[in-house]
Amino acid sequence: MPHLTAFEGQVLKAASVIPFGETRSYAWVAAKTGRPKAVRAVGQALNKNPFPLLIPCHRVIAKDGTIGGFAFGVSLKKKLLVLEKEILKQFCQK
DNA sequence: TGTCCGCGGGTGT
DNA sequence: ACACCCGCGGACA
Numbered sequence: 191m192p193h194l195t196a197f198e199g200q201v202l203k204a205a206s207v208i209p210f211g212e213t214r215s216y217a218w219v220a221a222k223t224g225r226p227k228a229v230r231a232v233g234q235a236l237n238k239n240p241f242p243l244l245i246p247c248h249r250v251i252a253k254d255g256t257i258g259g260f261a262f263g264v265s266l267k268k269k270l271l272v273l274e275k276e277i278l279k280q281f282c283q284k
Numbered sequence: 285t286g287t288c289c290g291c292g293g294g295t296g297t
Numbered sequence: 298a299c300a301c302c303c304g305c306g307g308a309c310a
Contacts (some may be wrong), residue, residue: 197293216305220292228292233304235293252305259304267304 197223201235208249211278215253237261
């Protein structure tokens with residue numbers, strides 16, 4: 191747990207709470223941190239993404255549903271979202 | 285849709 | 298203290 195600022199901690203915390211197969215907006219995360227207008231700062235925090243494997247940062251997308259960006263590539267982010275969606279579907283069927 | 289501006293926090297200088 | 302970066306959001310045309 192490298193030196194994270196309080197704000198970054200809040201962001202990561204909020205992001206880690208996002209349920210599997212679901213998505214939230216940057217504004218949503220920002221609201222969770224108590225800084226509703228700090229959406230850009232949220233993006234920066236997620237971009238740094240100290241724990242890519244622990245934080246579902248790919249579940250955080252823009253409010254209009256578009257992918258803002260992703261540290262490992264937007265295409266991968268899309269794939270991950272689709273993949274989770276598919277997996278979730280499998281669980282519902284079986 | 286496309287453009288523009290305000291926004292908060294982190295980091296470098 | 299200042300400037301610049303950033304995975305945004307909302308307003309407006």
